[in-house]
Amino acid sequence: MTPEHGRRAAVAATLAIAVAAGGCSSLGASGSPRETVLVTEVVTTVTAASPVQGGVGVPGAAAGVPPAPVPPAPDVPAALDAVISAVPGSSGVAVSAVGGAGEVRSAGLWRTGVAWSTIKVPLAVAVARTDPQALEASATAITVSDNGAAERLWDSLGGGASAASAVGAVLAEGGDSTSQVPSVHTRAGYTIFGQTRWALSDQARFGSRLPCLQSSARVLELMGQVSPDQRWGLGRIPGARVKGGWGPGEGGGYLVRQFGIVPGAGGDVAVALAIDAPSFEAGAAALSTMADDLAPHLPSIPGGVC
Numbered sequence: 211m212t213p214e215h216g217r218r219a220a221v222a223a224t225l226a227i228a229v230a231a232g233g234c235s236s237l238g239a240s241g242s243p244r245e246t247v248l249v250t251e252v253v254t255t256v257t258a259a260s261p262v263q264g265g266v267g268v269p270g271a272a273a274g275v276p277p278a279p280v281p282p283a284p285d286v287p288a289a290l291d292a293v294i295s296a297v298p299g300s301s302g303v304a305v306s307a308v309g310g311a312g313e314v315r316s317a318g319l320w321r322t323g324v325a326w327s328t329i330k331v332p333l334a335v336a337v338a339r340t341d342p343q344a345l346e347a348s349a350t351a352i353t354v355s356d357n358g359a360a361e362r363l364w365d366s367l368g369g370g371a372s373a374a375s376a377v378g379a380v381l382a383e384g385g386d387s388t389s390q391v392p393s394v395h396t397r398a399g400y401t402i403f404g405q406t407r408w409a410l411s412d413q414a415r416f417g418s419r420l421p422c423l424q425s426s427a428r429v430l431e432l433m434g435q436v437s438p439d440q441r442w443g444l445g446r447i448p449g450a451r452v453k454g455g456w457g458p459g460e461g462g463g464y465l466v467r468q469f470g471i472v473p474g475a476g477g478d479v480a481v482a483l484a485i486d487a488p489s490f491e492a493g494a495a496a497l498s499t500m501a502d503d504l505a506p507h508l509p510s511i512p513g514g515v516c
Contacts, residue, residue, distance in 0.1 A: 430451050
């Protein structure tokens with residue numbers, strides 16, 4: 211029997227009972243027949259298997275009660291455009307929900323450049339997998355961005371091609387198979403790994419998968435313990451786990467960038483920021499302005515979990 215036939219049968223049965231009851235009588239005190247009027251109510255039950263057209267009944271809702279309005283989807287592109295417009299110069303922002311299933315949303319003219327110290331995060335994850343004690347001994351590579359400590363982490367992976375391959379494997383596992391970690395010095399006076407070119411969208415994608423990677427938990431803890439003087443930018447947001455990187459451009463100016471994990475709607479959001487600025491101080495201040503402008507939008511930016 212179909213749901214429609216079942217409804218008709220139920221209504222017909224109710225009507226039949228009402229007619230039969232209306233034909234009954236009882237005797238009054240004088241013994242004469244007294245008509246009894248029985249008022250009945252015919253009820254049609256609407257179930258999830260038999261929705262009523264026209265919006266009166268919907269699956270899972272009571273008949274006659276309109277469904278709750280669906281909130282509009284957050285306008286993430288508009289929010290990111292607002293972040294970019296908050297600062298002058300060439301800047302960029304990219305976001306992606308933690309878990310790695312969502313798309314990367316980005317805005318701004320700045321797209322790619324030298325990773326500087328932000329590359330210390332996948333470097334630390336690679337070391338955590340092979341020698342956790344070495345990571346503990348050089349934890350300041352993350353907490354205060356100590357280059358000497360980072361060099362020790364690099365050397366613990368074998369240095370050169372061996373270390374570059376290990377860090378590249380972590381990047382690839384985090385969804386970034388494009389970035390290539392150099393194995394030799396490409397700029398005198400600076401670390402080998404710091405000169406990795408890392409696109410902002412690739413960094414946000416990696417950040418979205420970072421909490422899901424093997425041996426990343428301790429590194430994320432350290433990102434949450436960054437020294438107060440480096441908690442500019444995203445570090446101003448409560449609960450943020452961050453790592454910044456900065457250095458002079460070969461043609462002048464200063465690149466300041468940062469990525470991290472911050473609270474969003476229904477989970478965490480990976481965010482990457484960057485700006486070309488006249489100096490480190492100007493760049494750090496600009497990223498703080500961008501993060502401050504982003505913060506009010508975070509409750510409506512979809513987040514995720516591993």
